[in-house]
Amino acid sequence: MADEQVGDVTAKAASGDRDAFAALIRRNQAMVYSLAWHSLGDEGLAEELSQDVFLELHRALPGLESEAHVTNWLRRVTMHRCIDQARRRKSRPQVALDDVSEPAAESAGNPDFYLRSRLQTLIGSMPERARSVLLLRYQEDMEPTEIAGVLGLPVNTVKSQLHRSLAMLRDKLQRTRVTA
Amino acid sequence: MNEFQREEELLRQGLRRREPRDGFANRVLARLDEPKRSAPVAQASWWSWIMAPAMAAVLIAVLGLGALQYQRVGRERQQRAKAEQALGQFARAMEITASKLELAQTRVFRTRGQQ
């Protein structure tokens, strides 16, 4: 869609056009829902949080001037809500990466499929901030400076967090034995 | 593709975006509105053609009142939504104001530390 059409949708949604707002939702729902799902690991919670984020977007729209601003706003609000929600939920154990034990990974199936599942489990067990940094980097393809802006962290903290998380994940995944 | 690139590709695939259940946008919009009220409909019976004028008058009055009620509820909903929007904007304004006050504060401390 051409830039001017995209900008139109934001402006129309801000002025109360429901169809335009629905279009904005559809365009951004996968991003918001995925951030929530990967953060919370629960479809119901992710759905609820995502709905709340879009309702809040509806309130905030008059102050946003383009769809790029909408995207940045959505990422920022979604991540902050996910971090808050994850901290409130005590049912999901916060386990340091070192403590997550490796299963005896023997699979006759697709090793990459298994690795991806394992990866999701490992990421789900990480502390909120580490998980948020990874999500924004690898789900949203954001650079460390952008991630720092969204999460309100110093850039160096983001970089060192990424470095540590990747090293830990690499170590855990390498210890996963897969036989085909 | 080297090992590091493969790991990054694995991460990208493992963390790829996923869609919510069908109808997500409609569920969000539904939470913005109340369910529409349906106007009461008069029961038809074999003698209604005799009573038609009176029934029609009653029906019109009831429908009219229902429509007014629906309009009133609709206006209240819109007003509520606007009010929440205003509050949301105020929240954003306070967030920005606080961040600039804190910026000034940290810079003052840094400047003092360097003196």
Add this chain to the structure above:
Amino acid sequence: MRKAIGLCVLAAATVFGQNQNIDLSAWDKFASKAKESSVVTLTPETLGLATSVLTDDSGDGKQLKDVIAKLKGVTIRTYEFAEKGAYTKADVEAVRKQLGGPGWTKFMEVKDGEEQVEMWLHKSANGSGGLTILAAEPRQLTFVQIDGPPDLASLMRASKLLKGGGLDGVLSDKGSPSKKKSSRDEDNEEDN
């Protein structure tokens, strides 16, 4: 530090001044250049509307009502850029030069490298006044004007109450379209 700022505000000159509406049209061009921006303009009517949905049932809701009730207007413009150099000193000066007239007092200025934050107090003939902040950072330009008694402590308190965009604790339930109505699905197995 906030107490020190507060004292500066109280001790500031009380020269009666003129219209404190600042012309920000010189910054309109940043809307398309910035990667993120926020534009907030709240009139007395909009502020009143905002308080109408605050609950009296929670202490937080009441506190917020008290803070907002004292305000007469809020204007925010902030632009965040991907790169340095997106705005010039002239862009900042276009706003700053409007702040120095009668009734305006600069009570704080902090410069640190490429960052500069100025805070101004203004007071008008009818006794009302307000606070203005002009912040120029390498990748961000911000203008804040709050019309009403410059009670920094209240503003910081309001910010804390609303932090993270969470309005749920302060909204009244009456007729709320945004209160959760949908029930959560049961846990499903992970999709993979």
